[in-house]
Structures are given as C-alpha cells and as structure tokens.
Amino acid sequence: MVTIGDVAQAAGVSRSTASYALSGKRTISAEVRQRVNDAVRRLGYTPNAGARALATSQTMVIGLLAQFLEDEFAPAMLQYMLGVSDTARELDYDILLVTEADGARALSRITDSRMVDGIVLLNVAQDDLRLPILRAAPQPGALIGLPGDCTGLDVFDLDFEEAGRMMIEHMYALGHRELILVSQPEHVVERGGAYVWRLQDAALQQAERREIRLHAVFGESRQPAIGQTLHALLDAHPAATGLLLNNEAAAAALPSVLHTRGLAVPHDLSVIGRYSDEFARTFSLPYSSIESAPDRLGRMAVRQLVRRIESTEQGEEPYVVRFISPELIDRGSTGAPGPAS
Amino acid sequence: MVTIGDVAQAAGVSRSTASYALSGKRTISAEVRQRVNDAVRRLGYTPNAGARALATSQTMVIGLLAQFLEDEFAPAMLQYMLGVSDTARELDYDILLVTEADGARALSRITDSRMVDGIVLLNVAQDDLRLPILRAAPQPGALIGLPGDCTGLDVFDLDFEEAGRMMIEHMYALGHRELILVSQPEHVVERGGAYVWRLQDAALQQAERREIRLHAVFGESRQPAIGQTLHALLDAHPAATGLLLNNEAAAAALPSVLHTRGLAVPHDLSVIGRYSDEFARTFSLPYSSIESAPDRLGRMAVRQLVRRIESTEQGEEPYVVRFISPELIDRGSTGAPGPAS
DNA sequence: CTGAAAGCGCTTACAG
DNA sequence: CTGAAAGCGCTTACAG
Structure with a gap:
C-alpha cells in the first residue's frame, strides 16, 4: 500500500x-x-485510518446502537438510522452499526476498544442498562429517546406529553367528547418505553380536564392482531367519535379496518396518528398525524454529538435535553364528530 | 487508557x-x-482496535453499502441489512454502514483507507459503477444481487428466473390462462435492477410456452399510485384470473384494492407475491409468495466474505455465483380460476 | 517457555 | 518554511 x-x-x-x-x-x-x-x-x-486513529485518538466513526425488537415496528426504526447516517456523513463521520440483542455488551466492546469517537443510542428505555456504561465511557453519547435519568448525556426526543395533549385538544376543539387511544404494545411499556406512557398519561390528563371520555389501550405491533383489536375497540365503544394512534402498525392496519366497517374518515370517525411523513407516504396513510420527525431528531443528535466530540473536551459544556415540539400535519382526517360508529 | x-x-x-x-x-x-x-x-x-488494525492489517469490520432510493421499498432493504449485520457479529465482525448516495465514492473511501476487511454490496445494478472499484480494492467483496459481470466477486441472489417460471407454472397447473404480472417501477429497470427483468422475461417465456396470456407491467413503489395502477389493471384485463406481484408496495396495497372491488382471494382472483416472510408478517399479507429470503442471502454473503478474508489470500479460490432456489410459501391465495374479475 | 526489539502508518511537538 | 525524531498501542519475527 x-x-x-x-x-x-x-x-x-x-x-x-x-x-x-x-x-x-x-x-x-x-x-x-x-x-x-x-x-x-x-x-x-x-x-490509513487505523494509523491515523492511533496517532490522533480520533476514528471519525460514530457508533449507532439500534435494537430490532419483535414488538416494535422495524420500518420506523430505519428512519432514525438514516437520519443519523446522513448527518454523520455530512460532518465527515462514518457509522458503525450495532444491532446486537445484548446492547450493553456491544456498547462496552466498541467504546473500550476505541472503535468510535461517540455513540448514538436508539430505543432508549426508562432504565436503560446501556446508560451507566455509556456514562463511564470516554466517548460522549447522544440519545434519541428520553430515559429516566439524563445525567451526563445529550438527549433528544419528541415531546410526547405535548403530543398527547395536542391530540386531545384538537379533537376537543372540533367537538369530540369520546375518544379511543391506541398505544404501543404493553411489552414496550414493560421494557421501559417511556414514550408510550408519556403520551398516554398526558392525553388522559388532558381528557379529564376537558371532560372527554378517553379509552386508552395498548395495541399489538403486528397484523392481523392489531386489526382485530381495532375492530374490537370500535365495537366496544360505539359512541367514540375519534381515534388516536400512537402505534404505527395500527395506523397501517386502519384503512382496511375502516373499509370493512364501511366507515369514512372524517365523516364517521376522526383520526389522528403519530408517525413520520415518510411513513405516511410509503403506506399512503390518509390520516392527520403528529410528525415524529425521525430525520430531524437524528440530525440534532449527531450534530450535538459531533460538537461534543470536537470541543476540546475541556470546559464541559452543560448537557442538553431537547424536545421537539410536536406538529400536527393536517391530512384532513378530522372534523366535527360524525355519527357514532 | x-x-x-x-x-x-x-x-x-x-x-x-x-x-x-x-x-x-x-x-x-x-x-x-x-x-x-x-x-x-x-x-x-x-x-485498542486502531493499534491492532495497524499491527495486523485486520480491522474486523465489514463495510455494508446500501442505498435508499426513492423508488425502492425501504423496509425491504432493512431485512437484508439485518441479515448481514447478525451474521457478521456471529463471526466477530462489526459493520460499517454506508448509505451515501454516491456509492462509488464512498466505496473508494472506506477501502482505500483500510477501514474494512471486506465489503458487502446491496442494490447491485446490472452495470454497477461500484464494481470496478471493488474489484480493484485490496479487500474482497460479496454482492447480494446479480450484476452483468461477476468477475472477481462472490455473488448471491435469488433465482429470479426460476421464480418467474414457478409463478407461471403454479398458476398454469391450477388452470389459469390469463394473468397479470406487476413488477417494480421502470426506473428500477433503467437503473439496472436486473432482478426486475430476470423474473419478468422468464415469466413471459414460460407463459408463451404454456400458451398463457400474460400482461406484464411496471408498477409504482408508492401508495396511492400503485393502488390506482392495480385498479386500472383489473379494469383493463377483466378476463385475467391471477395476479403475480414482483413489487412489495403492490402487495401491501392489494388488500384494500381487492376490498374495494369486492373480490375474494382465491375465489375471484389467485395471487402470488414475491417478498420475505417477515414482510408478510409485518403487514399480514395473506398471499402465497416466493420467499425472497433476505436473511439467508445476507448470511451466505457474509459467510463467504469472511471465509475469503480469512483464507490466507494465497491460492485464490474460485469465485462463486450462488442462486437461492425460490420457494413458494403457500398461504392459500391460489386456486382454480374463479369468475373473471 | 519468555524477553527485547522492530515495525505497522500516521501526527506532532521539538529544533532549526 | 522544513526535517529528524518520538510516540500512539499493538503484534510478531528474532533470540535465547
């Protein structure tokens, strides 16, 4: 050579x-x-990258830890990954992709061996086992997703509480008084997926404030189970005039469910989802939704991470916890309450 | 440290x-x-990974080049990536993920700088600009997807010709004599996505042999366009009794199309798709399909790549071009020709 | 069975 | 404005 x-x-x-x-x-x-x-x-x-890394202690590589769990919707994960990857390249970093089931072990491996200059964590849980390892590592870390304890890390997430309130307020303003909220599977909650209960709790609170009846349930992440759940919910709550979905699989399943029941949106039922525009386009989902902005979150996380990597690690700047304000993208799927289903 | x-x-x-x-x-x-x-x-x-790499000329990292193009179905790509990533880890390799639009440039960068010990290429085109670079690189390369020229590389792919024939034969045996085949968008073909025409040409040939009328068209990769195309096709060919789909987006859109038209599968229409079982489960697609086996292809590619990396690069073993035989997974969506739609 | 030394390919004080 | 040298943290012939 x-x-x-x-x-x-x-x-x-x-x-x-x-x-x-x-x-x-x-x-x-x-x-x-x-x-x-x-x-x-x-x-x-x-x-030679190895020689340079040895001499400079800089690899120009960022570790991206993603987990593909059975009960989460894989295509949604991909959006975050691409946001991270694209921004990293703009800033001259490459991506080491780690998808191992044992994320904590994998994290030790790549930080201890100095394969990366920094870490982006996806699927962050409330009490994430990877966090203590990341805090102890010499490299900085950025999280996409809010854990219970943000100490020593930069954290980026959608403001799910505000998203929950926004869904309720939007429906309330249109006159709805009974709604159904379908969240991710309960497994996700048990694993510490805080975004599930952050949105749900805020929605329940806001509903109470507005005297709205809100039926909140966990839904499956797969077809056909989630479709059946949607049918059962609509059967069980015939007076509900609106559907809130914090569950990608439910959103993907809904068109066929409504079709089967002969329901038109928003005439018979108002619907608000929570997913990315990219997702909506891929599946042509015609529902207004809170944009989950995976590309923007990926971009913010990487930018901050690189700033921290390159700031001459002296006066530690304060760590940030940044929430994206939810935006409701109007696709015309909400209106005045129609005939109860 | x-x-x-x-x-x-x-x-x-x-x-x-x-x-x-x-x-x-x-x-x-x-x-x-x-x-x-x-x-x-x-x-x-x-x-220290950098020091070890410098001393041994081995990074224990495999480069994975994937492109996310507007007109291809991103969730399908993910399956290949995970197959590659999982197998790599089993063999003690990490994955450098490269998603840049300019794949040729990216490839030079990571091979020239010796960041990786080998390369797996996804989205391989007939006349792929990355191939000459990969052949000239000191690291071995494995392709998932068949290019026009396989010289100097290990190549793995589904046998799309056989898949096309199998679709036709299956329908023929059931008594079908007029079918529709929906392939990927024509853009994919123009870009050199050989799998599109490999399946289509073989299907056309086999149809001719069997005296089947086969209407072969390119379909969009997005909703709602592909749904409209499906409607138009069913309108245009009322005597067709079967539908063959080499297009993930079409498969995802079909349930709602059939619902709208009040068609039951297989009573009114027989359907065969071509996608992975994982894809079928995520979207609960009830159609028999040729398994595209992205996990298996990823596994084969990585295994061969690692074998080549670790074979003391002396007596160059001959390069392989390995096709997976298509398997038809029966989900009960085919039967004797029903009433023409 | 073990040690001293060279070398992998860079970068960066140290000298001039 | 430029060069000789040290050093980053490993591995692996070379010697004993």
Missing part, C-alpha cells in the same frame, strides 16, 4: 512536511504543497 | 508475553497465563 512515506519521497520532502501539507496545520510553501498534492494524486494515496 | 504495557507490568511479564498469553499464539505457562488474565480483569483492559 502507498504510505505517506512514498508521497514524501515522490515529492522530495520529509514525511512531516507531507503530512502538514495535507492537513494544512502549518504553513507550507505553495511549491511544496503543489508537489505533495501531485504525488498524492499520482500515487493514489489515502491515509 | 489501560494498555497492554500496563497489563504486562501488573502481571510482571513482558508486553510480548502478555500479548501471546491473550492471543494464545504460543504456549504460555499456566501460571503466567493466569497472572495476565487476572491483570486484564483487574485493570479492565481491552485492546
């Missing part, structure tokens, strides 16, 4: 001069710089 | 002895091995 020594030799300079000419970290005469650049091009030189 | 020097010192041996004790590459007295292991545990030592 061609090394910087070869480049130096070809350019007739020392290795250090060649290195400085390439990094621009000290002033180099235009002529020498030219000779070095020519040699680089002629020889096809690219610095 | 704790280095092997610290371990050696704590164990009262030389660095080389510590290294050998850990690698097991030469015989070490039980007692010394014990002391070294204790020191490792006590100090919490993990080898």
Whole structure:
C-alpha cells in the first residue's frame, strides 16, 4: 500500500512536511504543497485510518446502537438510522452499526476498544442498562429517546406529553367528547418505553380536564392482531367519535379496518396518528398525524454529538435535553364528530 | 487508557508475553497465563482496535453499502441489512454502514483507507459503477444481487428466473390462462435492477410456452399510485384470473384494492407475491409468495466474505455465483380460476 | 517457555 | 518554511 512515506519521497520532502501539507496545520510553501498534492494524486494515496486513529485518538466513526425488537415496528426504526447516517456523513463521520440483542455488551466492546469517537443510542428505555456504561465511557453519547435519568448525556426526543395533549385538544376543539387511544404494545411499556406512557398519561390528563371520555389501550405491533383489536375497540365503544394512534402498525392496519366497517374518515370517525411523513407516504396513510420527525431528531443528535466530540473536551459544556415540539400535519382526517360508529 | 504495557507490568511479564498469553499464539505457562488474565480483569483492559488494525492489517469490520432510493421499498432493504449485520457479529465482525448516495465514492473511501476487511454490496445494478472499484480494492467483496459481470466477486441472489417460471407454472397447473404480472417501477429497470427483468422475461417465456396470456407491467413503489395502477389493471384485463406481484408496495396495497372491488382471494382472483416472510408478517399479507429470503442471502454473503478474508489470500479460490432456489410459501391465495374479475 | 526489539502508518511537538 | 525524531498501542519475527 502507498504510505505517506512514498508521497514524501515522490515529492522530495520529509514525511512531516507531507503530512502538514495535507492537513494544512502549518504553513507550507505553495511549491511544496503543489508537489505533495501531485504525488498524492499520482500515487493514489489515502491515509490509513487505523494509523491515523492511533496517532490522533480520533476514528471519525460514530457508533449507532439500534435494537430490532419483535414488538416494535422495524420500518420506523430505519428512519432514525438514516437520519443519523446522513448527518454523520455530512460532518465527515462514518457509522458503525450495532444491532446486537445484548446492547450493553456491544456498547462496552466498541467504546473500550476505541472503535468510535461517540455513540448514538436508539430505543432508549426508562432504565436503560446501556446508560451507566455509556456514562463511564470516554466517548460522549447522544440519545434519541428520553430515559429516566439524563445525567451526563445529550438527549433528544419528541415531546410526547405535548403530543398527547395536542391530540386531545384538537379533537376537543372540533367537538369530540369520546375518544379511543391506541398505544404501543404493553411489552414496550414493560421494557421501559417511556414514550408510550408519556403520551398516554398526558392525553388522559388532558381528557379529564376537558371532560372527554378517553379509552386508552395498548395495541399489538403486528397484523392481523392489531386489526382485530381495532375492530374490537370500535365495537366496544360505539359512541367514540375519534381515534388516536400512537402505534404505527395500527395506523397501517386502519384503512382496511375502516373499509370493512364501511366507515369514512372524517365523516364517521376522526383520526389522528403519530408517525413520520415518510411513513405516511410509503403506506399512503390518509390520516392527520403528529410528525415524529425521525430525520430531524437524528440530525440534532449527531450534530450535538459531533460538537461534543470536537470541543476540546475541556470546559464541559452543560448537557442538553431537547424536545421537539410536536406538529400536527393536517391530512384532513378530522372534523366535527360524525355519527357514532 | 489501560494498555497492554500496563497489563504486562501488573502481571510482571513482558508486553510480548502478555500479548501471546491473550492471543494464545504460543504456549504460555499456566501460571503466567493466569497472572495476565487476572491483570486484564483487574485493570479492565481491552485492546485498542486502531493499534491492532495497524499491527495486523485486520480491522474486523465489514463495510455494508446500501442505498435508499426513492423508488425502492425501504423496509425491504432493512431485512437484508439485518441479515448481514447478525451474521457478521456471529463471526466477530462489526459493520460499517454506508448509505451515501454516491456509492462509488464512498466505496473508494472506506477501502482505500483500510477501514474494512471486506465489503458487502446491496442494490447491485446490472452495470454497477461500484464494481470496478471493488474489484480493484485490496479487500474482497460479496454482492447480494446479480450484476452483468461477476468477475472477481462472490455473488448471491435469488433465482429470479426460476421464480418467474414457478409463478407461471403454479398458476398454469391450477388452470389459469390469463394473468397479470406487476413488477417494480421502470426506473428500477433503467437503473439496472436486473432482478426486475430476470423474473419478468422468464415469466413471459414460460407463459408463451404454456400458451398463457400474460400482461406484464411496471408498477409504482408508492401508495396511492400503485393502488390506482392495480385498479386500472383489473379494469383493463377483466378476463385475467391471477395476479403475480414482483413489487412489495403492490402487495401491501392489494388488500384494500381487492376490498374495494369486492373480490375474494382465491375465489375471484389467485395471487402470488414475491417478498420475505417477515414482510408478510409485518403487514399480514395473506398471499402465497416466493420467499425472497433476505436473511439467508445476507448470511451466505457474509459467510463467504469472511471465509475469503480469512483464507490466507494465497491460492485464490474460485469465485462463486450462488442462486437461492425460490420457494413458494403457500398461504392459500391460489386456486382454480374463479369468475373473471 | 519468555524477553527485547522492530515495525505497522500516521501526527506532532521539538529544533532549526 | 522544513526535517529528524518520538510516540500512539499493538503484534510478531528474532533470540535465547
């Protein structure tokens, strides 16, 4: 392989001069710089990443920890991953993707061995076992998802409480007084998926304040189970005039459920979901929804992470916990309460 | 950070002895091995990946190049990625995920800089610009997807020709004589997505052999366009008694289309798709389908790649082009031709 | 069975 | 403005 020594030799300079000419970290005469650049091009030189990492203690790689759990909706995860990956590349970082079931172990492995300069954690749980490891690691970490304890980490998430309130307020303003909220599976809650109860609790509170009857249930993450659940719910609550969905699989299943029941949106039933616009487009979901903005969250997390990586780790800037304000994308699926189903 | 020097010192041996004790590459007295292991545990030592890579020319990282194109169905890509990632970890490799639009450039970057020991390419096109770069790279490469020229690379793919014939034969045996085949968007073809025409051409040939009328069209990859296309096709070919889908988005859209038209499967229409069982489960697609086996393909590609990485690169074993035989998973969506729609 | 030394390919003080 | 040298943390011939 061609090394910087070869480049130096070809350019007739020392290795250090060649290195400085390439990094621009000290002033180099235009002529020498030219000779070095020519040699680089002629020889096809690219610095060896391992050697550079060893010398600089910087790998220019970010670790991305994602878990694909049976009871979560995989296509939604992908959006976050792509947001992280795209932003990382813009900032000149590569992505080490880790999908192991044992996330804590995997995290130790890649931080201890210095494979990465920083970490982005997905599927963050309330009491996430990976957090103590991440806090103890020499690399900074950014989370997408709010854990119980944010100490020592930068955290980014959708404001699920506000999302829950917003769903209720929107329906309330239109005149709805009885609603159904379908959340993710209870397994997700048991595993510490705080976003489930953050939205649900806030929605329940707001409903109480507005004297709305809100039937809140956990739904499955798979077809056909979730479709059957939706049917059962509509059967059980014939007076409900609106449906709130914090569950991607439910949203994907709904068109066929409504079709079967001969219900039109928003005439017979108003619907608000919570998912990304990309998701809505892929499945052509015609429901107004709270944008979950996975790309924006990925971008924010990586930007902050890189800032922290590159800030000369001296005066530790305070850690941030940043919530994205939910936005309701209107797709025309809500209106005045129709005939109860 | 704790280095092997610290371990050696704590164990009262030389660095080389510590290294050998850990690698097991030469015989070490039980007692010394014990002391070294204790020191490792006590100090919490993990080898520095960059240093090891520099010394051994092995990174234990595999590059995974995936492209998320507007006109391909992203959730399907994810399955391949997870198959690759899981198998890599089993074999002790990590995954560098590269999703850049400019795949050729990205490939040069990670191979030239020796960030990876090998490469897995996804979304392989007939005349893929990344292939010449990969062939010239010092690392071996494995493809998931068949290009026009397989020279110097290991290639894994579903046997799409056989899949096309199998679809036709299955329908023929049941008595069908007029069918519709919906493939991926024409853009995919123009970009060199050979699997599209491999299946389609084989199906057309086989149909001719069997004197079946086969209406073959390209369909969109998004809703609602693909749904409308399906409606238009069923309108245009009222005598067709079966539908063949080499298009994930079409499969996802079909339930609602059939519902609208009041068609029952297989009574009114027989259907065969081509997608993964995982995909079928996520969307509860009730159609018999040719399993695309993304996990199996990912596994095969990584296994072969690692074998090649670790074979002491001497006597170059011959490169392989391996096709998975299609399997039709029966979900009961085919039967004798019903009343033409 | 073990140690001292060289080397992997970079970067960056230290000198001039 | 440039060079000689040290060092990052490993592994692995070379010697004993």
